Amino acid sequence: MLKQVPLICIVLSLYALATTVASLNQEGLYLYQFKLTLEDPDSRLSSWNPTDTTPCNWYGVRCDSTNTSVTELDLSDTNIQGPFTASILCRLPNLSSINFFNNSINQTFPLKINLCNNLVHLDLSQNLLTGPLPETLSLLPNLRYLDLTGNNFSGPIPFSFGTFQKLEVLSLVSNLLEGTIPPSLGNLTTLKMLNLSYNPFFPGRIPSELGNLTNLEVLWLTQCNLVGLIPDSLGKLKKLKDLDLALNDLYGSIPSSLTELTSLRQIELYNNSLSGELPRGMGNLTSLRLLDASMNHLTGSIPVELCSLPLESLNLYENRFEGELPASIADSPNLYELRLFGNRLTGKLPENLGKRSPLRWLDVSSNQFWGSIPASLCDLGELEELLMIYNLFTGEIPASLGTCQSLTRVRLGYNRFSGEVPAGIWGLPHVNLLELAHNSFTGSISKTIAGAGNLSLLILSENNFSGTVPDEIGWVENLVEFSAGDNMFTGSLPDSIVNLGQLGILDFHNNKLSGEMPKGIGSWKKLNDLNLANNEIGGKIPDEIGSLSVLNFLDLSKNQFSGKIPHGLQNLKLNQLNLSYNRLSGELPPQLAKEMYRSSFVGNPGLCGDLKGLCESRNEVKNLGYVWLLRTIFVVTIFVFLVGVVWFYFRYKNFKEAKKAFDKSKWTLMSFHKLGFGEDEILNCLDEDNVIGSGSSGKVYKVVLGSGEAVAVKKIWGGVKKEVESGDVEKGRVQDNAFDAEVETLGKIRHKNIVKLWCCCTTRDCQLLVYEYMPNGSLGDLLHSTKGGLLLDWPTRYKIAVDAADGLSYLHHDCVPPIVHRDVKSNNILLDGDFGARVADFGLAKVVETTGKGIKSMSIIAGSCGYIAPEYAYTLRVNEKSDIYSFGVVILELVTGRRPVDPEFGEKDLVKWVCTTLDQKGVDHVLDSRLDSCFKEEICKVFNIGLMCTSPLPINRPSMRRVVKMLQEVGTEKQTKPAKKDGKLSPYYYDDASDHGSVV
Structure with a gap:
């Protein structure tokens, strides 16, 4: 309630204001009135002083030559907030330009914009405007x-x-x-640039009428849900310089009329379904600098005439091109990017490739190229990425590459290379990925590796490398993966290897290593995978191995380890353990003496434990010592036996009835992907030993299939309706059937950031859902555990936020009709082995159905405390904005490290606590103290996104598509920024498809 102010106070205030601004001219009064409608948290408009006589010296204001009348208003990137009050601004008679780029201008677009008759330039990009585009905009005669x-x-x-x-x-x-792109846009014959990219239009064709835009220079229709053929009429756009039709579902051939567009500098057609050959006449495009037709179904050979063009970037990857690469491509003087991976190309690479062109990125992976690597690739000193995996290349690595200081990624795996690796290659200072796997390389790792200060991934598996691992490996402090299995390395691991504090994978299986494990391996705090199987390593297994809290895979089998098994091993959460065929002795640690680990200890004659096959000779001595005890309890045993028979009869009767539910002949299996297993494998493993959790609708089991692959199985008994779990808001019973909702939702959607539902199995009394297994569990469990700070550093948390946002964006914007999750929370975001995030638990998911009165209301509240949007709690109306609020809470969890509700907050939840603490104490008292301060700027930007998502007003929350974009922009700002064209990211800014998940 507003306090009542005496009339005399209002009068005095108005009089004071009128006295103050008495000298300000009329246009200044209008602008000052406009300022009063805005919020200016950064005080960027502090220079707008009402005591001035004219506004021409105010920030962002430009006037005419007489310095009396306002002509331009530029408040871009000032963080101002509030409505766009055109009714005020249009009173400025000579205003010709308005630029409010990158602010928080909100509400709907004002209809009175048509009063700005002199307006020439209007930029309201990157704001929060909503509602339909106003038809009255077209009435501006000079725009x-x-x-x-x-x-x-x-x-x-x-x-x-x-x-x-x-x-x-x-x-x-x-x-x-x-809707679809209206043909009426073809009437705008004055148009020079048309950009409608990244909108969820209904499926539709490119209007042929766009061919009438004869003055058009730029046409961007990226990801507009376009289908059908590319119209021939686009060949009439003689002034066109940039054509971008990427990320659609266009099919058919590329029209030959496009070869008549001699002004074209850039053609982007990637990620469509185009087929046929590249049109003849490409040589006519004498201005062409970039051609990207990747990820289509194009066939034929690469035309020689392309090589006569001044190309800078040629991307034709993931098509079906055949034949040889024209030798004249080496004569292209401007070529800096050549990506041809994923085709059927053969022959040798041109001998002079890179000699005359400033090659920066070369990727010819997954073809059938043969011959040697051209020695001239880095002659101009620009080469950064050399990707040649999965081909038939032979010979040695040219010594010239060892001096190529610009290299950052080298992938030569899965070829037929041989010989020794040049010493210079090992020590290249900027290389972060060096992959030489599956070749026939010989020789040893050079001591020059000490200079590889940026090396993160070193993959040498399946070669003929020999010699010892040099001490200098300990200098490569950024090393995350060192995979050198299936080689002939000898000697012991150097003591310096314990200096690799970032190491996550160390794999030297099938070598000839000897000696003992180095001391100090407790420094490998991030080690997840340790495989030293099939070597000759001896001595004791270090006690420190039990302190490697994130270790998930441990294989020391077929070595010469002796002594006892460290008790600390039983504290680890190992998915795989193998200590078989060593010389271990003594008692098994109690927690490891389980049947599931029995094969992990075979071949150790001195090892004893209560498992079949271990130390059986000791049983005879044990039996002699207990003979007197057996005699004493014989009579008691007979009595217990009789009582047990009676009890067993009734128990067995109940068991038979329960077993009917698991009669394999009565199960119905419905698959949603191609399966490599049947229901028998699933049903045989549903015992309590395999339970890994329980949710609101049933227990969850981890089932290891015969193939070695693991799946997660959720068992729902009796078709039980989903009830809110402990900690969730309960208002009656949720009426939605969790099983039906999961099947209906996950059975029909496919996305890399949404958990995969393999199949479901049902009987009358029981229902099973079989998902992909997520080894790192849920984000909530991991983030709020004692390991949260250790495992989830900021780059990992940021990656999780982007992945989860991408999954939710798919539900909201790419599913037709859209799907609202209704239970977004950190416990429903699962993490795979690489901490990639998947959105899970769709038991409350709903398809958005609109009614005449807006979004359909739910009958009850569903969701979890701390995550429920305020408007949902009191209106019961659910839409995408509810999910966005919940996701904002997840972002705040990632940034603060705190739970959504906590006794420390009192009656507040996390959102209210954050806002209060931020206001009273500042941002440093909100951020998780476990995060490295070097990421503070990036963390604060993500934090601001979380605050936007949790705005009390749904209209102020960004869409999930916008959230994804903002998060991605945070990530790209810290990297070397890619080429832009008028603010648009170049389409070749991506991680190579040939990288098979290895992202650096």
């Missing part, structure tokens, strides 16, 4: 530039947008626009 990129506009593009009189630039990128 030439209109940019509404990165807002939340919805609905179709109005037909009236085809009636602008002088418009030259129209950009509506990254909104929520629907």
Whole structure:
């Protein structure tokens, strides 16, 4: 409630204001009135002083030559918030330019914008505007530039947008626009740039009428849900310089009419379903700098005429091209990017490739190239990435590559290379990935590896490397993976190897290593995989191995280890343990004396434990010592036996009835992917030893299949309706059947960041859901455990946030109709072995159904305390904005390390606690103290995104698509920024498809 102010106070205040601004001219009064409608948290408008006579010296204001009338208003990137009050700004008679780029201008677009008759330039991009695009915009008679990129506009593009009189630039990128691209846009003959990219339009064709835009220079229709053929009429756009139709579902051949566009500098057609050959006449495109037709179904050979063009970037990867690479490609003087992986190309690489061109990125992986590596690849000193895996290359690595200081990634695996690796290759200072696996390399690791200060992944498996591992390996402090299995390394592991504090994988299986394990391996705090199987290593297994808290895979089998098994091993959460065929002795640690580990200890004659096959000779001595005890209890045993028979009869009767539920002949299996297992393998493993958790609708089991693959099985008994679990809000009983919701949702969607449902099995009394197994459990369990700070450093948390956001964005924007999860929380975000995130638990998921009154209401509240959006709690209306609020809470969890509800907060939840603490004490008292301070700037940016998502007003929350974009922008800012074209990321900024998951 507002306090009542006496009338006399109001009068006095107005009088004081009128006295203060008496000298300010009329246009200044209008601008000052506009300022009062805004929030200015950074005080960027502090220079807007009402005591001035004119606003022409104010920040962001430009006036005419007489310095009396306002012509331009540029408040871009000032963090101002509030509505766009055109009714005020349009009173400025000579205002020709408005630029509010990258602010928080919200609410809907004002209809009175048509009053700004002199407006030429209008930029409201990267704001929070919502609602439909106003039809009245086309009434602005002088408008030439209109940019509404990165807002939340919805609905179709109005037909009236085809009636602008002088418009030259129209950009509506990254909104929520629907419908199809209207043919009326073909009437805008003055248009020079049309950019409608990244909108969830309904499936539709490219209007042939766009061929009438004869002044068009830029046409970007990236990811617009386009289908059908590329119209021949685009060949009439003689002034076109940039054509981008990527990320659609266009099919058919590339029209030959495009070869008549002699002004074209850039063609991007990647990620469609185009087929046929590249059109003849490509040599006519004498201005072409970039051609990207990757990820299509193109066939034929690579035309020789392409090599006559001044190409800088050629991307034709993941097609079906055959034949040899034209030798004349080596004569292209500007070529810096050549990506051809995933085709059927053969022959040798041109001998002079790189001699005349500044090659920076070369990827010819997954083809059938043969011959040697051209020695000239780095002659101009620009080469950064050399990717040649999965080919038939032979010969040695040229010595010239050992001096290529610009190299950052080298992948030569899965070829037929031989000979010794040049010493210079081992020590290249900027290389972060060196993969030489599955070749016939010989020789040893050079001591020059001490200079490889940036090396993160060293993969040498399946070669003929020999000699000892040099002490200098301990200098490579950024090493995360060292895989050298199936070689002929000898000697002991150097003591310096314990200096590799970032090491996550150490694999030297099938070598000839000897000696003992180095002392100090407790420094491998991030080690997840240790495989030294089939060597000749002796001595004791170090006690320190029990302190490696994240160790998941341990294989020391077929060595010469002796002594006792360290008791600390039983504290580890190992998915695989193998100590077989050594010389171990003594008692097994109690927690390891389980049947599931029996094969892990075979071949150790002196090892004793209560497992079949271990130390059986000791049983005879044990029996002699207990003879007197057996005689004493014989009579008692007979009595217990009789009582037991009676008890067993009734127990067995009940067991038979329960077993009917698991009669394998009565199970119905429904698969959603190609399976390599049957229901028998699943049913045989559903015992209590395999339970890994229990949720709101049943128990979850880990089942290891015969193939060695693990799956997670959720068992729901009796078709029980899902009830809210402990800690969840309970208001009656949730009526949605969890099983049906999971099957209905996960059975039809496919996304890398949504947990995969392999199949479901049902009987009358029991239902099973079989998912992919997530070895690192849920984000909530891991984040709030004692290991959270150790395992989840900031880069890992950031990756989890981006993955989860991507999964939710798919549900909201790419599913038709959209799906609302309704139970987004950290416990429903699962983590795979690489801490990749999957959104899970769709038992409450709902398809969004609209009614005449808006979003359909739910009958009860469903969700979890601390995650429920405020409007959902009191209106029961569910939509995507509810999920966005919940995801914002997850972001705050990642940033603060705190739970969504905590006794420390009192009656507050995490959101309220964060806002209060931030206001009273500052950001340092909110951020998780376990996170490295070097990431503070990036953490704060993600923190701000979380605050936006948890805004009390749903209209102020960004869409999930916008959230994904903002998170990705945080990540790209800390890297070397890719090439941009008028603010748009170049399409070749990606991790190579040929990298098979190895991202550095």
